Amino acid sequence: MSRFSRRQGCLIILGLIFLLILASSTVSTTAVVAGRNVNRFESTALADVPILNYHKIDTFYHALSIPPQEFEEQIAYLSLNGYTTITPDDLMAYFNHDKELPEKPILITFDDGYLDNYTNAYPILKKYGFTATIFIVTDLVGHDERFMTWDQIRQMQQDGFVFGSHTVSHIALTNLPRNQAMDELVNSRKEIERQLGTKVRYFAYPTGAYNQQVEEMVKQAGYRAAFTIRYGQAGIDSNPYALERIPIFRGQQTFRSFFIRLNGAPVLERFGLIRN
Template sequence: MVRLSRRQGYLIVLGLIFLFLLASSTVSTTAVIAGHNSNRPASVSLADVPVLNYHKVDALHHALSIPSEEFEEQMAYLSRNGFTTITPDALMAYLNHGKALPEKPILITFDDGYLDNFTNAYPIMKKYGFTATIFLVTSLVGHDERFMTWDQVRMMQQDGFVFGSHTVSHTPLTKLSREQAMDELVNSRKEIEQQLGSKPKYFAYPTGAYNLPVEELVKQAGYRAAFTIRYGQAGTESNPYALERIPIFKGQQTFRSFFVRLNAAPVLERFGLIRN
């Protein structure tokens, strides 16, 4: 029997993923029409939905900062390849009730609400006809020059951008008492409602930290779903209060990392290496 080193094993797995992606790229796709519960016919084949997770679009030397030109390269790739951005409402209607989605749906999200989301990401996304969902740290909006103002948030909202909660202070909820965590969830939701005229339905966990008690608090606070930083795609097997995303980071070869993380997720899930 031939024994393979760990490195050789990794290379073989990567090669298989590459070949699978190459083969998949030649196969035509059909519109995604599926569901999550008993309303869905058992014979319907379900497709998971990629949810990208960004933070900053600027020139800082930081893993969470994607330079504007590289962010545009990524948006151009999505546009060239026929992706259509969707809202969390559309995602949940698909997962729960089988509502139809565009042929290649993608949900783009940003955490924290940095000013560069407005000054840098917003114009690029408008150029390609895309929208995003931005999870706000409400104590920083309009109070810290590194973050957006409420007027800027409202301007983006008018162009179809969706805003959710990322708590009041960005403190990981797992480190707070039950009462403190509930205050973060409820007060951030109230502030967004007061500023934008409607209650936010969606939440993103600060630093990605969550557990079952925190999930239950998110439900009790009135949110319809919540997003983690756990790598993977959102699908009918996902917990709606622990939805997977594909975090996008800066690197020496940022676009290659973006390409691999976006395209590898469905392959890895199919092989049962993540979530499934």
Template sequence: MNIKKGQINIIISLVIIFFLIVLSKFGTQSVVASFNKSNPINLQEVPILNYHKVDILNHALSVSPREFEEQMEYLYQNGYHTITPDQLMAYLKSGKSLPDKPILITFDDGYLDNYTNAYPIMKKYGFTGTIFIVTNFISKDERFMTWEQIKEMQQNGMIFGSHTANHKSLTSLTKEQALDELNQSRDEIARQLGKPPKYFAYPTGTYSGEIEDMVRKTGYKAAFTIEYGQVGADSDIFLLPRIPIFKGQKTFRSFFIRLNGAPVLEELGIIKN
């Protein structure tokens, strides 16, 4: 999608105003110090987009198919290349090269519209993504995908991870219940797709140090939060931040600012990866 010059000027003006407010609130000393922060591995930071539904519902977590295509078209026209979690991990752990302007696109829950609406649009632009599924909803609730649809998507490059068995906040459960949610989901995905999932996303975004440790010991290689930010050399691979994308009155403008604003906010030390 092409942004008109007037729209760019408005966005730049809003961002400048925002940063002036931030500078007045936090002071210049901490901001300048953040610019001098050294990165021993010298890795560029990678954005991870976080979607839920792609449909016409009037809900904050629902981005319409038209809006979703606008966003995918923007990424395509601006030279972004989608990557897998495996590529991201190889990059973070050993500095293995990534394509220019890498981006990881993720979805939480496994809604049916991820297959009917988002998937065809992503194929149109040659993009792949990662979907974290709630296994006890799959093939059981008509609002969610079926295992047959998931297998088709997997054969075409989509990656599937765990979002637990029942989408319960793990911090609200006993240790035994939380482990059961992790193990049930992992085992069902392995049974259906032929291999256990490597990656996990915290349901409702809630976690603790104990939960993080359980996710690691259950066999997952990394885990994703809903905290805003980009992934870099200093990121905890079991607390990876993402850029949540919401519906709003100006959905594309919000998408544009959240995607392009994250690097600047991190440089200013306002958000940390």
């Protein structure tokens, strides 16, 4: 398929999804979810898993800031439509054929470790019985009032939340010399392990920047997988050190955008418009 025809196909598919939404009387948390890929128990192929990517849950007018009310609307939608949150360990065990997942698994992630993840997102997620994985910048924890403290992080950990590394200082690793990049990877992992008393296996690339050399350093630093900001679902054919996510942004129609991005990913993958 040519680049032009792929773009046309993408627009057509997104247009159809948009029309599907408009055909409903209202777009609400009771909307019917679009079909998923074939279930692993009906096929030898493993189903892809959506991984949501958030940053801030607050009222600031910024693309990365989702208002708490709208965040709860999204979480309520996932709950009403039968989704169950999983951990990165669950995901990797699933892809290694060692573990079964719930019928509709979803991994919810946050980058940076902002204070509002604790004050705003945490109560909402607990209300619906959900957990999340949060990638933290260790030099900012407890040292910047905009970010969480270690005591807050430990409280969330006790409720099943998982914490991974987002480096020491949130510098794009592709811009650093190798030794400095390794320090960012290793020292952040060690600090989280020291503070939380648990093995840190997962990493998210600051600013989403990575290349093959950075991927190799992430492996050498002891991580089991790493997360990007590339749009798509994680599948058995995904690179475990470049896992796709579904970034969620604020907009004039935030829930509609969330609905389209969540339900559009499997459709676009089926047509080879993303990941391939």
